[in-house]
Amino acid sequence: MKKGRRWIRYAIWAALGLGLLALLAWALRPMPVPVNVASVSVGPFTDSIIEEGRTRLRDTWNVSAPIAGFLQRVTIEEGDRVAEDDTLFRLEPNPAPALDVRTRQQAEDSLQAAQARLRAAQANLETARADRRFAEAEYQRYRQLHERNLISTAELEQRQNLRDRLRALENSAASGVEVARFEVESARALLAVASGQRSESDQPVLQVRAPVSGLVLTRYRCCEGSVSAGDPILELGSLDDLEIQVDLLSMDAVRLRPGMSVNITGWGGEPLTGHVRRIAPSGFTRTSALGVDEQRVPVIVDFADGLDLATLGLGSGFRVDAEFLVWAADEVLQMPTSALFRHQGEWSVFVIEAGRAVRRSVEPGRRQGLVSQVLSGLEAGDTVITHPGERVAEGVRVSADE
Incomplete structure (x- = not known):
């Protein structure tokens, strides 16, 4: 009887020992690694x-003083609209102009150069007009051929495009002629002042006009005073x-x-x-x-x-x-770019399967900010680990942070 009780005590102590060992093993077991996760999804993607x-502004016009003189107060301000040929500012002769032979010769050379540029601009305009007329005639002939189904629509559109471009070139050449005319007028005014031919009066000697219509972008000078030839006064442009x-x-x-x-x-x-x-x-x-x-x-x-x-x-x-x-x-399969990492020369990600991290090789495509396109290796709905640390490895138990 005593021997049976002794075996029962031994069995109880053995069970308690096994329970303590099991409890200790459970307490010392590896805990799941907390990770941040994201889902692979399908949606709009923009690269x-x-x-x-x-x-x-593509083109601006700096209006400067064509001659040395005395600038009157410039009343135009930034943001004001001006039309072509409007008076921008006025120049008077300096109180004591110094005129000599050299100044006169320079003025004559400037006038001749401006006239040469005007002739060149007029020649360019004539050439552009001739090219435009020829292109229009060609377009009319091609349109008649197209109506008779002898040429394709693409050929007719090419001729129309050529005609439109030559029209634009003609307009550009005409603008060049106008600019050259203003340069000639400025050079003549310079020669007139240098020659002492302008009459003395209380009226402004020279009115500088706007070469184009547009807005006043910058006013370099506002107050009256002496200016040198070429000093910038205003900057014009069109929005x-x-x-x-x-x-x-x-x-x-x-x-x-x-x-x-x-x-x-x-x-x-x-x-x-x-x-x-x-x-x-x-x-x-x-x-x-x-x-x-x-x-x-x-x-x-x-x-x-x-x-x-x-x-x-x-x-x-x-x-x-x-x-x-x-x-x-x-419809693009995409995932966070932060889930990608390099493994043995290949792009890879960790996917959570049955509570464990499983490495997969993937083929990423285009990237835009924090999102990357997935070409292969993943499917919509897969859960990937973002920013995997050193504790995350193949087969490691993980838990997703909420």
Whole structure:
């Protein structure tokens, strides 16, 4: 009887020991590694390049003093609209002009040079008119042939495009003639003053007129006083010629093509649209805020047609954010870029399966910010570990942080 009780005590102590060992093993077991997770999903994906840019005018006109003289007060201010041939400012003779033979000879040479430029501009205009007339005749002949189904529509459109471009060249040549005429008038005025032929009166001796219609962008001089020939007085421009210059990294610029869409934001109003007009063929070096030399390439962006930029309040030298749309799709398999890491030369991710981390090789595609396209290796709904640390390895038990 006593022997049976002794075996019972031994069995109880053995059970208690085994229980303590089991409890100790449970307490010392490896705890799951806490990780951040994200799901692989299908949705819209946009591959874009975002960079800061500045607005500028494609063409500006600096109106300077054609001769040395006494400038009257300039009443025109920045933002004022002027029409072509409006008086911008007036010049009077200096109180004591110093005229000599050399000044007269220089004025005569300037007049002859301006007249030569006028003749060259007129010759260019005649050439442009002849080319335009020939292009219009060719277009009419091609249209008749197209009506008879003897040529393709593409050939007719090429002739129409050629005709339109030659019309634009004719308009440009006509503008060149007008500019040359103003240069001749300025040179004649200079010669007249240098020769002492202008009559003395209380009226302004010389009225400098606007070469084009537009806005006054900058007023360099406002107060009266003596000026030298060539001193800038006003800068004119038209907001219809407003464009954006964006200096992109060369590695981003090579991905762009003329005509690509651009979203314009960060200017203080609703997003606007535009397109890439030109990518500069040469770049330059610029030091970043971190002291790193970067190769930048200027990219010119045109606003979409039909925008009234003056009403929107945009002007020259304004800051904007330009987003270049390189590629976009509606149904793209994507995941966080932070889940990617390199393993034996391959891109990989950790996927959670049955509470454990399983490494998978993946093929990423395009990247945009914090999101990457998945070409192969994952499926929609898979749970991946983002920012995997050193504790995460193949087969390790993990727990997702809430």
